[in-house]
Amino acid sequence: xxxxxxxxxxxxxxxxxxxxxxxxxxxxxxxxxxxxxxxxxxxxxxxxxxxxxxxxxxxxxxxxxxxxxxxxxxxxxxxxxxxxxxxxxxxxxxxxxxxxxxxxxxxxxxxxxxxxxxxxxxxxxxxxxxxxxxxxxxxxxxxxxxxxxxxxxxxxxxxxxxxxxxxxxxxxxxxxxxxxxxxxxxxxxxxxxxxxxxxxxxxxxxxxxxxxxxxxxxxxxxxxxxxxxxxxxxxxxxxxxxxxxxxxxxxxxxxxxxxxxxxxxxxxxxxxxxxxxxxxxxxxxxxxxxxxxxxxxxxxxxxxxxxxxxxxxxxxxxxxxxxxxxxxxxxxxxxxxxxxxxxxxxxxxxxxxxxxxxxxxxxxxxxxxxxxxxxxxxxxxxxxxxxxxxxxxxxxxxxxxxxxxxxxxxxxxxxxxxxxxxxxxxxxxxxxxxxxxxxxxxxxxxxxxxxxxxxxxxxxxxxxxxxxxxxxxxxxxxxxxxxxxxxxxxxxxxxxxxxxxxxxxxxxxxxxxxxxxxxxxxxxxxxxxxxxxxxxxxxxxxxxxxxxxxxxxxxxxxxxxxxxxxxxxxxxxxxxxxxxxxxxxxxxxxxxxxxxxxxxxxxxxxxxxxxxxxxxxxxxxxxxxxxxxxxxxxxxxxxxxxxxxxxxxxxxxxxxxxxxxxxxxxxxxxxxxxxxxxxxxxxxxxxxxxxxxxxxxxxxxxxxxxxxxxxxxxxxxxxxxxxxxxxxxxxxxxxxxxxxxxx
Ligand SMILES: Nc1nc2c(c(=O)[nH]1)N[C@H]1C(S)=C(S)[C@@H](COP(=O)(O)OP(=O)(O)OC[C@H]3O[C@@H](n4cnc5c(=O)[nH]c(N)nc54)[C@H](O)[C@@H]3O)O[C@H]1N2
Ligand SMILES: Nc1nc2c(c(=O)[nH]1)N[C@H]1C(S)=C(S)[C@@H](COP(=O)(O)OP(=O)(O)OC[C@H]3O[C@@H](n4cnc5c(=O)[nH]c(N)nc54)[C@H](O)[C@@H]3O)O[C@H]1N2
Ligand code: SF4
Ligand SMILES: [Mo]
Numbered sequence: 001x002x003x004x005x006x007x008x009x010x011x012x013x014x015x016x017x018x019x020x021x022x023x024x025x026x027x028x029x030x031x032x033x034x035x036x037x038x039x040x041x042x043x044x045x046x047x048x049x050x051x052x053x054x055x056x057x058x059x060x061x062x063x064x065x066x067x068x069x070x071x072x073x074x075x076x077x078x079x080x081x082x083x084x085x086x087x088x089x090x091x092x093x094x095x096x097x098x099x100x101x102x103x104x105x106x107x108x109x110x111x112x113x114x115x116x117x118x119x120x121x122x123x124x125x126x127x128x129x130x131x132x133x134x135x136x137x138x139x140x141x142x143x144x145x146x147x148x149x150x151x152x153x154x155x156x157x158x159x160x161x162x163x164x165x166x167x168x169x170x171x172x173x174x175x176x177x178x179x180x181x182x183x184x185x186x187x188x189x190x191x192x193x194x195x196x197x198x199x200x201x202x203x204x205x206x207x208x209x210x211x212x213x214x215x216x217x218x219x220x221x222x223x224x225x226x227x228x229x230x231x232x233x234x235x236x237x238x239x240x241x242x243x244x245x246x247x248x249x250x251x252x253x254x255x256x257x258x259x260x261x262x263x264x265x266x267x268x269x270x271x272x273x274x275x276x277x278x279x280x281x282x283x284x285x286x287x288x289x290x291x292x293x294x295x296x297x298x299x300x301x302x303x304x305x306x307x308x309x310x311x312x313x314x315x316x317x318x319x320x321x322x323x324x325x326x327x328x329x330x331x332x333x334x335x336x337x338x339x340x341x342x343x344x345x346x347x348x349x350x351x352x353x354x355x356x357x358x359x360x361x362x363x364x365x366x367x368x369x370x371x372x373x374x375x376x377x378x379x380x381x382x383x384x385x386x387x388x389x390x391x392x393x394x395x396x397x398x399x400x401x402x403x404x405x406x407x408x409x410x411x412x413x414x415x416x417x418x419x420x421x422x423x424x425x426x427x428x429x430x431x432x433x434x435x436x437x438x439x440x441x442x443x444x445x446x447x448x449x450x451x452x453x454x455x456x457x458x459x460x461x462x463x464x465x466x467x468x469x470x471x472x473x474x475x476x477x478x479x480x481x482x483x484x485x486x487x488x489x490x491x492x493x494x495x496x497x498x499x500x501x502x503x504x505x506x507x508x509x510x511x512x513x514x515x516x517x518x519x520x521x522x523x524x525x526x527x528x529x530x531x532x533x534x535x536x537x538x539x540x541x542x543x544x545x546x547x548x549x550x551x552x553x554x555x556x557x558x559x560x561x562x563x564x565x566x567x568x569x570x571x572x573x574x575x576x577x578x579x580x581x582x583x584x585x586x587x588x589x590x591x592x593x594x595x596x597x598x599x600x601x602x603x604x605x606x607x608x609x610x611x612x613x614x615x616x617x618x619x620x621x622x623x624x625x626x627x628x629x630x631x632x633x634x635x636x637x638x639x640x641x642x643x644x645x646x647x648x649x650x651x652x653x654x655x656x657x658x659x660x661x662x663x664x665x666x667x668x669x670x671x672x673x674x675x676x677x678x679x680x681x682x683x684x685x686x687x688x689x690x691x692x693x694x695x696x697x698x699x700x701x702x703x704x705x706x707x708x709x710x711x712x713x714x715x716x717x718x719x720x721x722x723x724x725x726x727x728x729x730x731x732x733x734x735x736x737x738x739x740x741x742x743x
Contacts, residue, residue: 005463008443009047010109014176014183025464027051027439037570038456039183045625049636059420060434079431084488086414090387096125100385103131104393114446116477123485130370138727139306145349146595149585151365155329156180157293159188159453162327164198164289169299173208174624181452206682218684219272221734225305227272228312229263234283244321249581252593291327302732306724330576334449335457336540346585357383369728371400371720377408387414396424397629400718401670422702435473439464458570474533496532514549528561614736621689629693632706644694644711645678653679657741668717668737690714
């Protein structure tokens with residue numbers, strides 16, 4: 001008899017609740033969980049393909065260990081022993097910086113990826129940390145760090161209540177949203193319009209999201225910072241600002257007005273390829289809306305002025321009084337956040353506390369640019385990275401210049417990949433540790449709850465018991481921490497106990513904590529949960545803003561794991577509420593509207609006003625049935641319109657002699673590719689589009705479906721030198737390319 005089980009979908013940031021159909025131990029179906037407190041039954045084609053992905057026959061079932069140059073199946077004991085033999089010895093010989101760590105996107109979609117990497121980094125003592133954030137949202141962390149003193153204080157648009165949404169460089173109808181967790185994002189946009197609200201989309205492509213909009217502006221890629229600066233300048237010059245209660249918590253409005261003085265609509269219009277009237281009208285409409293939210297994503301981040309654009313987005317929210325008010329952009333309060341503390345000055349946020357070895361890139365949020373990983377490995381000299389731990393990452397496809405990285409990885413002394421697939425990156429590992437499939441893993445969204453448009457909390461225990469021979473990813477991470485610390489053989493539960501002990505010791509010693517003076521060991525004994533990670537989750541929930549704080553009185557309604565498990569469809573914690581000034585951590589204790597590193601970048605931005613724009617630039621695109629580099633192996637998601645084609649506007653195609661369906665050669669800094677052309681007028685002229693995550697034609701992988709339709713790797717067009725300098729984020733959108741037909 002088939003049964004059902006609930007599981008939060010890990011395949012994108014929307015975190016929909018799924019109802020899985022299970023026969024024996026196999027997931028045979030997935031539909032939306034109608035009773036889910038947040039997603040209310042919504043599902044997309046990826047969630048519906050959960051079963052196929054979960055049971056993909058190409059998923060590795062056992063660890064692989066390299067012997068005599070070849071990866072062979074091995075036992076877990078052999079795999080961890082190989083790591084214990086290699087990594088501590090390299091650290092002894094060459095120091096902690098000789099080990100690099102790469103953390104990829106799915107770490108934000110697993111419990112393991114949130115609970116253990118900080119412990120791994122501490123155990124290794126390395127500063128060579130590279131993550132997908134520097135291909136993605138690091139500009140937002142940096143701008144939030146500078147504005148609010150906390151790089152994780154990222155406001156999200158109040159989608160369900162706003163009157164006016166200005167959306168830049170995001171296509172949530174295909175991506176289902178990012179840094180804004182909102183199941184059924186498309187439905188929420190339609191609801192915004194149905195209640196009389198206004199949607200304005202800024203995107204060089206007429207995306208499915210743009211098609212839903214009241215107004216679509218298609219500026220030249222990379223020009224968002226200029227456009228946003230002109231919007232802010234107009235608000236300031238026309239006295240349309242109305243920060244309201246924010247004024248008393250904000251410093252630097254006068255300095256801002258002066259710094260943005262030169263960015264008039266007339267000045268930026270040619271560079272943006274918009275009219276000054278369009279820009280002015282947008283500023284006025286934004287100011288006039290009863291409530292409004294400005295929100296930007298990939299197209300506003302992975303560009304040369306990504307940090308400035310990210311900063312200006314919040315500047316607009318602040319100037320219009322929409323930050324931190326219902327209907328504007330608010331800071332969620334997640335159940336595993338630290339409980340709010342009293343307002344007051346904090347430590348602030350600094351950039352460049354250390355620099356990368358080869359190019360001297362400044363760190364941001366303790367990370368170095370992923371685009372610089374290859375040179376840190378292949379450039380000789382002291383401090384070179386000789387060993388790499390890669391967790392849930394496929395940088396050979398997702399980062400610039402995969403060919404160079406490919407060669408660099410092949411030259412490492414030692415590499416570990418924690419990955420379910422043998423793919424373009426993990427094929428270089430000496431040890432591959434494959435996590436159990438999602439149906440066999442518990443799930444909690446530590447990360448996405450902090451970006452959710454409604455406060456809520458949900459937990460999925462494993463839907464299917466752990467199969468014989470499989471290892472839960474949490475245990476893999478815990479054992480990895482032990483193996484690199486010279487403690488291989490210790491019970492992995494010790495890693496969780498240490499983490500719990502450290503948190504409780506800190507809380508019990510903290511004069512501001514409700515637990516001050518209590519006995520950490522006694523509290524640890526009270527934790528619920530059948531595993532180390534569950535106990536850690538219980539601790540975070542109980543200490544969090546909705547937690548029971550270990551209150552002695554039973555029957556209270558404070559949160560903990562037991563209470564959460566009694567609500568399998570989740571617990572709704574209400575709409576987003578204002579959180580200022582409590583969350584500010586700047587040195588001044590106020591919003592610092594014009595931080596020094598930003599002020600120093602503005603002249604460079606102004607300099608671009610006189611640049612001659614490139615004739616042809618490239619932007620990316622996402623397809624609903626795809627996800628970065630790793631969903632091309634599921635037959636239900638492959639094929640159809642999910643193809644790696646180069647979209648070209650009909651006028652450009654005619655000018656360059658390109659024909660729909662025929663190949664063209666595209667060339668840029670990092671190399672050239674042959675790719676089939678798709679002529680479409682959904683792009684503006686002067687812009688071509690190629691999706692990322694393709695190029696599955698390297699030998700030595702085990703991706704039978706993906707390898708049959710490999711596509712090309714767009715990131716081979718980049719050499720890794722184009723970065724947003726403040727955040728170290730790679731420029732993945734708006735870089736110049738040349739196109740020629742292939743006869
Ligand atoms: N040109 C261009 N490049 C881009 C982008 C773009 O827009 N344009 N987008 C960028 C963005 S936003 C991102 S986030 C990055 C993503 O790039 P990466 O961080 O490299 O992530 P993915 O490509 O999604 O690869 C994920 C890896 O994790 C593995 N994996 C899947 N599930 C699990 C799991 O449960 N546990 C573990 N341990 N591993 C798992 C997969 O097999 C795969 O190897 O790509 C970036 N690259
Ligand atoms: N189906 C699917 N969903 C996904 C993913 C996926 O690969 N597939 N990836 C997930 C990940 S890791 C992330 S980070 C999110 C990303 O979520 P989104 O940011 O919504 O993703 P994109 O679809 O890449 O949207 C970026 C848009 O920016 C536009 N753009 C490019 N350059 C510029 C520019 O200079 N200015 C402006 N204004 N627009 C520009 C592009 O045309 C594109 O439409 O999606 C997540 N969800
Ligand atoms: S929208 Fe995202 S979370 Fe929801 S079902 Fe689709 S992939 Fe899963
Ligand atoms: Mo991403």
